[in-house]
Amino acid sequence: MxxxxxxxxxxxxxxxxxxxxxxxxxxxxxxxxxxxxxxxxxxxxxxxxxxxxxxxxxxxxxxxxxxxxxxxxxxxxxxxxxxxxxxxxxxxxxxxxxxxxxxxxxxxxxxxxxxxxxxxxxxxxxxxxxxxxxxxxxxxxxxxPAVLGFVVAGLVLIGLFAGLAVYLRTMDYRRTLAVSETRRAERVAIAADLHDFVAHHVTGILVQTQMARMMAQPQPQDLDPVLAGIERAATEALASMRRTVGVLRDTDEEAAERRPVGDLAGIADLTDGFASPVQQVTLRRDPAVSDDLPHEVQAAA
Incomplete structure (x- = not known):
């Protein structure tokens, strides 16, 4: 029931x-x-x-x-x-x-x-x-003469209804302002977390890069694990940053679809921009390169 x-x-x-x-x-x-x-x-x-x-x-x-x-x-x-x-x-x-x-x-x-x-x-x-x-x-x-009595009664009712509406509208505004301030405080805290995450990963990348430079001459055979660690740290930093920025962005559909600018299709336009009557530019692309690469990879390219 x-x-x-x-x-x-x-x-x-x-x-x-x-x-x-x-x-x-x-x-x-x-x-x-x-x-x-x-x-x-x-x-x-x-x-x-x-x-x-x-x-x-x-x-x-x-x-x-x-x-x-x-x-x-x-x-x-x-x-x-x-x-x-x-x-x-x-x-x-x-x-x-x-x-x-x-x-x-x-x-x-x-x-x-x-x-x-x-x-x-x-x-x-x-x-x-x-x-x-x-x-x-x-x-x-x-x-x-009775009109005056009706007008006075009407003014009293008008004051009551308008006053109640103003009070409720003020409460709605204060509630909206409080929600906005709370969201802003949460976003500031998330931004601080984002800084900590990225700073941690970037510091690790820096240390491992310095180690790789030191090992480049005397121990080149040991570079691969160090470079793999750098790659892993960079991937984790990028993933952490994307997740946190996704939270900071608005929740509407347009904002959710934002991605890094650029893809493989834009490379041809970039190379054509360097062509001139006295300079020829040729773009060679391996047919094995797929169009479904991660968007970050396409933007980097």
Whole structure:
């Protein structure tokens, strides 16, 4: 049996409250001298505004198209709501508003402040605030004394939702900064390890090379083991450095495919660069040389 997390329960409860508030909006619009039927004209503008807002708030994150950015999600429903309110003022026709639209605009304000880029957060949030403050004017008219009470209550709710969004956005920034600093410290430590590994191997190569020079004249027959040790130490140094640098690099696919620059195919271009009308360059390559050599060997060539 699959268990439901407390976070999922809280989210489901919030969605249920939002939908219930929207039902209240529709019923309020339908009871304003008409019935909730296709012939009741006040219902359909309210339904349109609510559907646009619900789509912006409840659209699942994993299924949102690329064009549905936080800016679009928060600005378009606010514009639709504000245009409905302005239309009511122009036509001098009162249109009832309910808690559903107010809650949607508050949710969109929260999304704008927390998720939009810094500059867009200001004007998207301003659109949501303006649309929210126009709701009582749509229903009561600009001169009704009750409008002031609704505006004060709206400002309090706006402050609460915007303050919570700012707090959470600040926490997200601090968390990202802490993760970045931790990664930087880890990379510095790995770089120090890389220095120790490479310094150890290179020191061994240096010592063995000096020994080989000393043995070159009196004991040439003993050079092969020394040279084999130099080769092994160089190979280990290269392998250690590649492994450590791979950790230091980013984990994206493009960075993972980075390799030393150059391959056997580039040798022909290099030799052609030395050719001139008075100088001929010929490249001879043994057919036994495979194209599948390790990339380090090709880069060295």
């Amino acid at each position: 699959k268990s439901v997390s407390p976070r999922g329960c809280a989210r489901g409860f919030a969605v249920g409250v939002l939908l219930a508030a929207c039902v209240v909006d529709v019923l309020s619009a339908g009871s304003d001298g008409t019935s909730v039927l296709p012939t009741a004209s006040p219902v359909w503008p309210t339904l349109g505004v609510l559907l646009v807002g619900l789509a912006a708030v409840l659209w699942p994150e994993g299924r949102r198209p690329d064009w549905l950015t936080p800016q679009v999600r928060t600005a378009v429903p606010a514009l639709v709501s504000a245009l409905y309110s302005v239309g009511s003022l122009v036509t001098l026709k009162a249109n009832v508003f309910g808690p559903g639209e107010a809650v949607i605009l508050l949710c969109l304000l929260f999304i704008a402040v927390r998720q939009c880029p810094p500059r867009a957060a200001w004007w998207c949030g301003a659109l949501d605030v303006g649309a929210l403050l126009l709701l009582p004017v749509r229903s009561l008219g600009p001169l009704d």
